[in-house]
Amino acid sequence: MLTTQCPTCDAAVLQDDQFCEECGTALRTIASGCEKCGASPDTIDAEGFCGQCGFRREAKEGDRVEVILNSCLAGVSDRGLRHHQNEDFLALQTIGNAEILIVCDGVSSSDHPELAAQTASESAGLTIASALQAKASPESAIRSAVETALLGVCRLSEGQSGTEPPSTTLVAAVVQNGIVTIGWLGDSRAYWISDSGSRQLTHDHSWVNDAIASGKMTAAEANHAPQAHAITRWLGADAKEDAAPEIVQFPLPGAGYLLLCSDGLWNYAPEVQQIQELVQKSLGMDAVTIARSLVEFARSRGGHDNITVALFIHHSLDSD
Amino acid sequence: MSTQFTAEVFQNQFLPQGSREVHAIMTVNAGNDTEISSSALGEQLFGIICDTSGSMGGQKIRSAKDAMIKAVNMLPEEAHFFIVTGASQARLVAPLMQATPENKQQAIFHIRLIEASGGTLISTWLSAALKQFQRMPTAIRQALLLTDGQNDESDEKAFDHTLQACEGVFQCDCRGVGTDWRVAQLKRISSKLLGTTDIIANALLIEADFQTILQQAMGKNISDVSMRLWTPQGAKILFCKQVSPDIVDLTHRAKSVKPQVVDYPTGAWGKRESRDYHFCIEVNPGNVGDEMLAGRASLICTIDGTETKIAEARILAVWTDDDAKSTKIDRRVAHYTGQAELAQTIQEGLEARNRGDVEAATAKLGRAVKIAHESGNEATAKLLKTVVEIEDAPTGTVRLKKAIAKEDEMALETRSTKTTRIPKS
Structure with missing residues (x-):
């Protein structure tokens, strides 16, 4: 069996490995062309149609993914109704006394956004887990996870001459000792939902927020601009310099829900109050049931985008 | 942009x-x-090609000359134009020029001098027009050809060859005045040169028709568009x-x-x-x-x-x-499949009638009446009424009329390819 070295930590890896087992760097590259006629990958258009034989790539298994770690930690990622494939991805993990939640939303205008999202979430998840095991703080675990994820995403397009390298948003949360640490790039969000006060924990790296923050436009004006939803930060080879995540910490004030989601959900419920009402409809249910109901809500509203929801139910410090 | x-x-x-x-x-x-054109200036070039063979003499040539004068006067000043007349050979009555008031007067002066005499060699007319159109290759290039007769048989080869050369260089609408011209001949020109063919049964109506064509031509603002199919x-x-x-x-x-x-x-x-x-x-x-x-x-x-x-x-x-799922036929596909069948059936019906095959003609034209009725193509239904007595349109039960005006038959033949759109639901 051929072995080679991990580009990040120099550990030996097998040719077929998808990730470095030492540091979590993703090793896969875009290779698959047309399954029907064998045309090269660059003949496949953004919708998955082959420019040679016309056949579309088989719909992927990732159209709908449910991850259930336990009754308190679960997530659902769904293709929605309009997009041909699911370009979102999520990763969940528990390590010792910590919960890890990650949601990525591949940037549709880039090449292979679905691989960018999958690579970033899996690689970030593995890296955070191994950093926490090595007693790193949640913040530094998230920072190094984003670095590792970036390398993996950049690697996807290595040697390709495409002009839009694979890109994705990322929001990662680590819950440890009653504190949640969140790092993000782009417009995938984290919310704290609780009877005693819900809040959005992240703020989107989006054109609309930049415009309002700079004072050049009112919120109403900016929201109507055609580029309102464009994101200003992401994970991708064309944004390496700007790929440091923004980090916030939030002590969980009591029982409640930590919710991470892609814009496929929050576009239909932009205010935190709306999200809270949706979650409260499923009071007492387990995490996956609530996540499913949120995804169903977005689909019932039109499901224009991929929808991903990751949910952690926090009972309270004492019950941990 | x-x-x-x-x-x-x-x-x-x-x-x-x-x-x-x-x-x-x-x-x-x-x-x-x-508001854009493929040419930087959005130039428009309109060419008139008018039959002046001997058969045009009398009312036809008088009406044609009046119609040409009116058309020249209607041209916007930025447009360019030229006039070719044709009999056994072509004559460039007004070479390519801008439609300034002075130029229009000059052209009109020459139009008034036109007289009808000689044979019909359409290839020479087309080739004279072609030379003018080649001088403004990026303009929107539209011609109007008026004739009343059949092309001379000796012209067959040259005609084919010239038509080939004209393809892509200009577009041409054809009008046949009276009933002595041949539909198939003009359709060959108009279909090759992306135009229409129609009948002007009465010479007095040439003027109105010219104005409609000119207005349409002046409304075009993007030329040489291709449909590309992968x-x-x-x-x-x-x-x-x-x-x-x-x-x-x-x-x-x-x-x-x-x-x-x-x-x-x-x-x-x-x-x-x-x-x-x-x-x-x-x-x-x-x-x-x-x-x-x-x-x-x-x-x-x-x-x-x-x-x-x-x-x-x-x-x-x-x-x-x-x-x-798979057995459903899209209603638009079904509609236009029907319209194509309608046009085809009319052609076959008229051919059968000309052969004297009453049975086949009745069956074909009856079928056409039924399709026209079902698809709401009232214009074609009306034309069909001039050649058959309709007993029951929904079933396509018809009787051939004994006497049919030649112009009605030619109108049906030229206009049977007009379709209706599917009614909105």
Whole structure:
């Protein structure tokens, strides 16, 4: 069996490995062309149609993914109704006394956004887990996870001459000792939902927020601009310099829900109050049931985008 | 900057297992705020080609001269024009010039001097017009050809050759005045040169007709638009037809651009113009569950020297084992399939009638009455009434009229390719 070295930590890896087992760097590259006629990958258009034989790539298994770690930690990622494939991805993990939640939303205008999202979430998840095991703080675990994820995403397009390298948003949360640490790039969000006060924990790296923050436009004006939803930060080879995540910490004030989601959900419920009402409809249910109901809500509203929801139910410090 | 074209495809993409034939109707709309032309200046060149053979003498030539004078006066000052008259040979009555007041006066002076005499050698007229059009290759180039007779048989070879040379250089609408001309002959010109053919039975109506044509020509603002069709490897384009506002089979006009890609010329477009196309593509069949891009149709034109895609739509194929899905025929596909059959049936009916085969003619024209009735094509239904007595339109029960005015028969023959659009539901 051929072995080679991990580009990040120099550990030996097998040719077929998808990730470095030492540091979590993703090793896969875009290779698959047309399954029907064998045309090269660059003949496949953004919708998955082959420019040679016309056949579309088989719909992927990732159209709908449910991850259930336990009754308190679960997530659902769904293709929605309009997009041909699911370009979102999520990763969940528990390590010792910590919960890890990650949601990525591949940037549709880039090449292979679905691989960018999958690579970033899996690689970030593995890296955070191994950093926490090595007693790193949640913040530094998230920072190094984003670095590792970036390398993996950049690697996807290595040697390709495409002009839009694979890109994705990322929001990662680590819950440890009653504190949640969140790092993000782009417009995938984290919310704290609780009877005693819900809040959005992240703020989107989006054109609309930049415009309002700079004072050049009112919120109403900016929201109507055609580029309102464009994101200003992401994970991708064309944004390496700007790929440091923004980090916030939030002590969980009591029982409640930590919710991470892609814009496929929050576009239909932009205010935190709306999200809270949706979650409260499923009071007492387990995490996956609530996540499913949120995804169903977005689909019932039109499901224009991929929808991903990751949910952690926090009972309270004492019950941990 | 870019013209607001939109393209939309209507089809039932679901095919039963093993099926290879994909049908789709594409509707193309030019927006109403289109103010650009493929030429930098948006120049327009209008050429009049008028028959002055001996048979035109009398009322016909007087009406034609009046109509030409009115048309020249109507031309906007920025436009360019020329006038060719033709008999056994062509004469350049007014060479290419801008439509300034002085130039118009000069042209009108020469129009008044026109007299009718000689034979009919249409190839010489076309070739004289061709030379003028070649002088303004980027303008919107439209000709109007008026004749009352048949081309001389000796001209057959030259005619073919010249028509070939004119293709793509200018567009030409043809008008036959009276009933001594041949529909098939003028249709050959108008279909090759992306124009229309129609009858002007009464010479006094030439003027009104010229004005309509000129107005339409001056409304065009983007020229040399091509329909580009990409198909998968191994696919075969069984046909490509314009089906609205009238039926024009484009299949044999395909020009190969590169493997899997052909262009069909569609000529110039005006504001708010809308046309429908019917594609039929034979593809390699997929397995149940497979999805295929069976065609990608786009409109292409050259803007400021750059080939530009101005609209695009996709034709899909999805194989399914669900009969409920695959047996449905898209209503637009069905409608235009019916309109094509209507035009075809009328042609066959008239041919049978001319052969004296009353039985076949009655059956064909009866069938045509039924289709026209079902599809709401009232214009064609009205034309059919001039050649048959309709007993019951829904069943297509008709009797051939004994005496038919020649002009009615020719009107039916020339206009039977006009289609209606499907009523909105």
